[in-house]
Amino acid sequence: MAHPSTYQPRSGAEKWLDERLPVARLMHDQFMTFPTPRNLNYWWTFGGILTFILVAQIVTGVVLAMHYIPAEDRAFDSIEHIMRDVNWGWLLRYSHAVGASMFFLAAYIHTFRGLYYGSYKAPREVLWILGVLILLLMIATAFMGYSLPWGQMSFWAVTVITNLFSSLDAIVPGLGTTLVQWIWGGFAVGGPTLNRLYSLHYLFPFIIAGVVVLHIWALHVPGNNNPAGIEVKSPKETVPFHPYYSIKDGFALLMFLLLFGVFLFFAPNLLGHADNYIPANPLQTPPHIVPEWYFLPFYAILRAVPDKLLGVIALVSSIVVLFFVPWLDTSKVRSTSYRPVYRWFFWAFVVTCIALGYLGSQAPEGWYLFFGRVFTIYYFAFFLVVMPVVGKFERPRRLPGSITEAVLGHAEQPRSRKREAVA
Amino acid sequence: MASHETPLDPVLDDDEMSRRDVILIAAGGFTAIGTAAALWPLLDQMNPDASALSLATTDVDLAPIEVGQAVTVVWRGKPIFIRHRTPEEIEQANATPLDDLIDPLARNVNLPDDAPATDENRAAPEREPWLIMIGICTHLGCIPQGQAPGQYKGEYGGWFCPCHGSQYDTAGRVRIGPAPENMYIPPYAFTSDTKIRIG
Amino acid sequence: MTRHVFLNLLGTFLLGFAAPDHAVGQDGHAPEIARQSWSFAPPFGTFDNAQLQRGYQVYRDVCGQCHSMRLLSYRNLGEPGGPEFSAKAVEALAAKSQITDGPDDKGQMFQRPGRPSDRFRSPYANEQAARSANKGALPPDLSVMAKARAGGPDYIYALLTGYRDAPPDMNLAPGMYYNEAFPGHQIAMPPLLQDGAVAYTDGTEKTLDNYARDVSAFLMWAAEPKLEERHKVGMRVMIFLLVFAVIMYLAKRTVWAPLHKHRDTQSS
Numbered sequence: 001m002a003h004p005s006t007y008q009p010r011s012g013a014e015k016w017l018d019e020r021l022p023v024a025r026l027m028h029d030q031f032m033t034f035p036t037p038r039n040l041n042y043w044w045t046f047g048g049i050l051t052f053i054l055v056a057q058i059v060t061g062v063v064l065a066m067h068y069i070p071a072e073d074r075a076f077d078s079i080e081h082i083m084r085d086v087n088w089g090w091l092l093r094y095s096h097a098v099g100a101s102m103f104f105l106a107a108y109i110h111t112f113r114g115l116y117y118g119s120y121k122a123p124r125e126v127l128w129i130l131g132v133l134i135l136l137l138m139i140a141t142a143f144m145g146y147s148l149p150w151g152q153m154s155f156w157a158v159t160v161i162t163n164l165f166s167s168l169d170a171i172v173p174g175l176g177t178t179l180v181q182w183i184w185g186g187f188a189v190g191g192p193t194l195n196r197l198y199s200l201h202y203l204f205p206f207i208i209a210g211v212v213v214l215h216i217w218a219l220h221v222p223g224n225n226n227p228a229g230i231e232v233k234s235p236k237e238t239v240p241f242h243p244y245y246s247i248k249d250g251f252a253l254l255m256f257l258l259l260f261g262v263f264l265f266f267a268p269n270l271l272g273h274a275d276n277y278i279p280a281n282p283l284q285t286p287p288h289i290v291p292e293w294y295f296l297p298f299y300a301i302l303r304a305v306p307d308k309l310l311g312v313i314a315l316v317s318s319i320v321v322l323f324f325v326p327w328l329d330t331s332k333v334r335s336t337s338y339r340p341v342y343r344w345f346f347w348a349f350v351v352t353c354i355a356l357g358y359l360g361s362q363a364p365e366g367w368y369l370f371f372g373r374v375f376t377i378y379y380f381a382f383f384l385v386v387m388p389v390v391g392k393f394e395r396p397r398r399l400p401g402s403i404t405e406a407v408l409g410h411a412e413q414p415r416s417r418k419r420e421a422v423a
Numbered sequence: 424m425a426s427h428e429t430p431l432d433p434v435l436d437d438d439e440m441s442r443r444d445v446i447l448i449a450a451g452g453f454t455a456i457g458t459a460a461a462l463w464p465l466l467d468q469m470n471p472d473a474s475a476l477s478l479a480t481t482d483v484d485l486a487p488i489e490v491g492q493a494v495t496v497v498w499r500g501k502p503i504f505i506r507h508r509t510p511e512e513i514e515q516a517n518a519t520p521l522d523d524l525i526d527p528l529a530r531n532v533n534l535p536d537d538a539p540a541t542d543e544n545r546a547a548p549e550r551e552p553w554l555i556m557i558g559i560c561t562h563l564g565c566i567p568q569g570q571a572p573g574q575y576k577g578e579y580g581g582w583f584c585p586c587h588g589s590q591y592d593t594a595g596r597v598r599i600g601p602a603p604e605n606m607y608i609p610p611y612a613f614t615s616d617t618k619i620r621i622g
Numbered sequence: 623m624t625r626h627v628f629l630n631l632l633g634t635f636l637l638g639f640a641a642p643d644h645a646v647g648q649d650g651h652a653p654e655i656a657r658q659s660w661s662f663a664p665p666f667g668t669f670d671n672a673q674l675q676r677g678y679q680v681y682r683d684v685c686g687q688c689h690s691m692r693l694l695s696y697r698n699l700g701e702p703g704g705p706e707f708s709a710k711a712v713e714a715l716a717a718k719s720q721i722t723d724g725p726d727d728k729g730q731m732f733q734r735p736g737r738p739s740d741r742f743r744s745p746y747a748n749e750q751a752a753r754s755a756n757k758g759a760l761p762p763d764l765s766v767m768a769k770a771r772a773g774g775p776d777y778i779y780a781l782l783t784g785y786r787d788a789p790p791d792m793n794l795a796p797g798m799y800y801n802e803a804f805p806g807h808q809i810a811m812p813p814l815l816q817d818g819a820v821a822y823t824d825g826t827e828k829t830l831d832n833y834a835r836d837v838s839a840f841l842m843w844a845a846e847p848k849l850e851e852r853h854k855v856g857m858r859v860m861i862f863l864l865v866f867a868v869i870m871y872l873a874k875r876t877v878w879a880p881l882h883k884h885r886d887t888q889s890s
Contacts, residue, residue, distance in 0.1 A: 038881060063465055067472075080693050080766065083848065085473040088464035090848040091855065243877050247450070251874045254867040261863060265856025266665050269769060277770035277845070278762075287805070443876045450873040453866040460862075477697045477739040487727075 005029050030220055035238035036245050037226035039407045043117075044224070045252030046110040048245075052253055053103045054212065058205050060096040061145075068148065070198035072191035075150035076279045094268040100142050101271045102260050104294035107135060115325070116346060118334030119225040125326040127218040130211055132322045137208045139295070139319070144201035146292060150194060151276035156289045158197070159189050164302075170309040188282060228406035229334030230399055237403040288363070296360030297353050297379075303364045304376040314376065321383045328383055330391030333399065341394040342386070349382045475499075480622035482614070485553065493570045495558060498621045502566055503609060504558035504582075508593060513551055515580060516542040516594035524605075525597045531608035540605055545594040547613070555619065556595045557609050560584040562602040567591060582606075653803060655773040655780045658835070662842060666857065668850050669843050674705035676822055677840025680833050683820050685764065688756060688811075690744035693765035694844055697738040703850035704843055712738050719743040757797050759810035768838070768845035775838040777803060782834035785813040 007025040009015035018025055067086050069078035082089035111131070114120060120128035143161060147154045162183050168176035185192030223232060232238055239245075263270060271293060275286045291299050301318050305311035321328075336343050352375045359375065362368040400406035481498040483505065488494055493506040508516075521527055521539055528537065529544035538544045547553035560567050562584065568574040569582035569591075577583035577590035579598045584590070589602035596605040611621040661670045678699065681691070696716035699707045707715065716736035721743055724731035736743065745761075746752035753760050771777045780803035788800035788807075798808040815837075818828045826832055843849070 059465065063468055066469065077693065081472075081474070084693065084698075085475075087467045087470050087472060089468065089472070090852060091464050092468060094852075239881065244881075247870065247874045247877050250450075250454075251867065251870040254863055254870050258860065258863050258867065261856065261860050265852055265859065268852075274770055274772045274774075277766045446869065446872045446876050449869045450866075453862075453869055457862065457866060473697075473701075474695070474739075477695065479739050480737065484727075 003029070003033075003035055006033050030216075031246075032240065032242045034220065034241040035223065035232070035235065036241045037224050037232055037403055038237060038239045038244070039226050039228060039403050040224060040245065040248075041227050042248075042252055043109070043113040043227075044245075045249045046106050046113065047219075048249035049106045049253050049256050050103070050110060051212065053099060053106060054205070054209060057096060057099050057103060058209070060092050060099065061202070061205065063092055064096055065202060068198075070148065070195050072150065072194055072280075075148060075194060079149050091264075094264055096145075097272065098260065098264045098268055100145060101263070101292070101294065102256070103138065104142070106256065107138060108294070111135065111322075112350065114225075115349075116336045117225055117227060118229050118329070118331075118336065120326045121329065121334050122326070123222045124218070124225060127215065127222075128326055129323055130215040130218055132319070134208055134211050134215060135322070136319060137204055137211065141201060141204040141208065142292070142294070144197045144204070147194065147197045148201065149276055150280045152278040152280060152284075152286050153273045153276040153289065155189060155280035155282065156285055157291060158193060160289065162189065162193075164312050164315070167309040167312040190282070225334060226403060226406075227335060227337065228400055228403055229338065230403065230406070233402050290361055293357065293361070296358075297356035298360075300356040300360035300372045301376045301379065303360070304369070304372040314380075318379060321380065325383065325387070328387040330388050331394065331396070332391075333396040338397045338399055339390075339394055340397060342390045345382060345386045345390060348378065349386075352378050352382070480620050482618065482620050484618050486617040490552065495570050496621070498557075498609060501609075502558040503621055504554070504556050504570060504595070504606075506554045506570075508546075508552050508554055512580065512593035513542065513546075516545075516592060516596075519592060519594075519596075523598075525600060525602075526604045528605070529608070530605045532610050533608065533612075540594070540596055542594045545596065545605070545608065547619075550613070554593075554595060555608065555611055555621070557607045558582075559606065560586065560589055560602050561597065561604040561606060562587055562589050562600075567606075653805070653807075655776050655803060657776050658779055658838075660775060660839060660842070662839070662849055665853060667853060669703065669705075669839065671704075671706045672824060673836050673839050674843050675707065676820075676824065676826060676832075677836040677838070677843075678705055679822070680815070680820050680837040681764070681840055684814055684833075685837065686742075686745060687814075688745055688752070688761040689764045690746070690752075690761075691742045691765045691844060692744055692763055694742045695738070696736060696740055696742065698844075698847060700738070701847070704847055705840070709738075716740060757810065761811070764841055764844065766845040768842040770845075774845075775842040778838040778841055779834045781809075782815055782837070783830060 005025060005028075007018070007022075007028040009018045009024075014024060017023070064082065067078065067082045067089065069075060079093065082093050084090075086092075114128060114131065143157070147158045162180055165179045165183065166176035168179060170176075181187060183193070184190070185196060226232075273290060273292075275289075278286075290296070298315055298318055302311045302315040305314045331339060331342065333339055336346050355371065356375050356379065359368050359372040364372065479499060481496055481503070483494075483496050483503075485505070485507070488505065488507045490507050491509050493504060496503045496505065519542075521541065524540055527540055529540045531538060531544055533548075534544055543551070545554065545556075547555060558566055558570070563586065565584050565586035567582035567584040567589070569576040575583050577599070579590055579592035581591040581593045581595060581598075584602065587601050588599070589597055590599040591602075591606060592598050594605075597603070609621050611619050614620050661667055661673070681689075696712055696719075699705050699715060700709055700712040716738050719736040719740075719742075720733045721736045721740050722731055723734050726732055746755060749760060768774045768778060773780070781801060784801045784803035786800055786802055788794050792800070792807070794800060795808060798810055799812060800807055801809040815830055815833050817830050819830075820828065820833055822828050822832075826836075846852075
């Protein structure tokens, strides 16, 4: 939200720097005094939480890279070396592994929040698209990171996921095979594959950080959406980011870290798979290969389609469709709180995603497969049918006239008036 | 937004103000402690790890080393100079007055820290021909020449560091700078008449 | 409800799939593993040093005849949070094993007594030697076994105590044994761990049950040697975060108080 700069250099040095590179002014205006709607609820704290986790993942990752060896025959042992011999190695490695799960947990909550409150609608389309891009990059980064321990799950996840590209053979014969061999650097997943995955796993987080900067920039042009989904009408309806939201975000972050800590210190392997403590064996696939929990819904969608190419297309579409959400939703109203019909479809969608997650963890047989297909259909129908159609026919509830009214339930503030009179 | 219309500090009485200050200072304090505590593992991880600390030892058989010969072995990644000194070399080392030395201390971890740099304190106990030391110049860590037969051994017949010209005598004591200290004696012991274990 | 029925029909129609009634297939699905109580399981949990020492004895005398533990060193046996053998005992335990070292000055490999910094001696020189000595089956490395199987130490205990006579309708392959806990129930590992197989010296009863329990605990430590440190650090961090969170909550309330005073009851 463009607002006049209020930065005042307090010393000669600050003034000198401000005339040459106004970085302090930028920080002051964007993160200290930035006008933020006063009615944001706790679902809005996940942006700050995500920023924290991204930084934590990069820091622990850089440190782990000082000890990790990306070689086929040494990767597994080098991680055990970190766990056993490196000072605090267990803490760093478990932080990074559990951190990946926490990253996705927070990112999914953040995405659902944006979806519920219509944060993707004009003028925030670019903000939303950048967010989906970050999610895509996170998925790629997490996949590559998971390959690095070079356990059985790592190895077979790489095999299966890279083989998705071979489905292109159905379009141009030989194209998929050529592409897959290019990705592998050989005729099977092996040392060269591990090495390049490691290199890219180191690179991608910095790309994510770059897109995050754009994401925040795109946020600060129109300013925050808010639970009422209506525009800020007067400065009275905002508060400066610091201290109001810095402290609120800080408190939420601590609550999140408590959850993080429970996994990290008391169940670090709960979210992982036992088979990944078996060194990679290219001659034997584990009886049940399952991705990490955060990929399970997508995995269920992949398996729901009984055709190789179509399955891959469904998988890719399930994420790509998110890019089009700003134009798929035809409703003028942002916040689902004021959309009596859409609301039901929204919660059905949340249930669908959770159900797909559960189904993704089960063997694709019998009823599991059946429901996998049902929920897959609803997943796409939500975006392609519900969003455009419901927006057209639904009669939204009356929107509050202003954020003040949304917060107080009435437009004016009798008590505050009284206080002013007294003052 | 300093000119923000939201009243940041409306009428608060003194008690409320001081309570507010205490809480905010406590929050700031916890943030600082938490950050510092989280920083420590990130720094400590770079210290030598448990496998490096698990003192690997090196066994050396001295029997094949003739008088006047020198060998270099590796202990914890460092070169260890082992020299079977000639009587002349020993005599030369003994004849040097301690006052002539740049570093008057023995630098022998098997002896007290303040032991003087006599040849007796530098050489192997009761086996004076043997000099066993860490072959690293105390200036900036280069490896001095003088182990191989054809190499220049410096003016004092010991070792010569090619990097910055430090020279050591036949007891491994620095005689010409810039090195400030004598070469160090590692922990070692004789396991038999002709065998030593370093570390 | 009607929508679901509709979607069901749609699914069947679109994907040409009719849901079969039969349950999920049995083969290869791991049997239920009974949970045991372990001293290290609760959030404050620690290892029982004496139990780990006995567990090491079981490993060395029985399991270690076929199974390697290539990620462990003898020095680990003396480290805090483990069996915590004394430094002298560790040296003695290490010295009991002949370690292949070399090459020496003549280019020959040679045998020498182990030192604390040596890795545990492996029973076989390589995978092929291990297979040929075990009728083609490879005894897996046990270093991280307690983390590499669902159920962890519970599974190891169940496996070691799970040998039974095969049910009459089952055709055991030659050289295989029937084991309740093993997926598929046919295991190549013979039931070597029997009552009295290991000579405990601390008065603990020499029963299969004790051996299985002790060696499972030992393998858990081997797989997760920093567990005690993790629990200890974790408790401190959690308490710190809790207090911090309370203070932060109060700070949040204090900072927001002037805003909240402006209205009657709602909170943001």
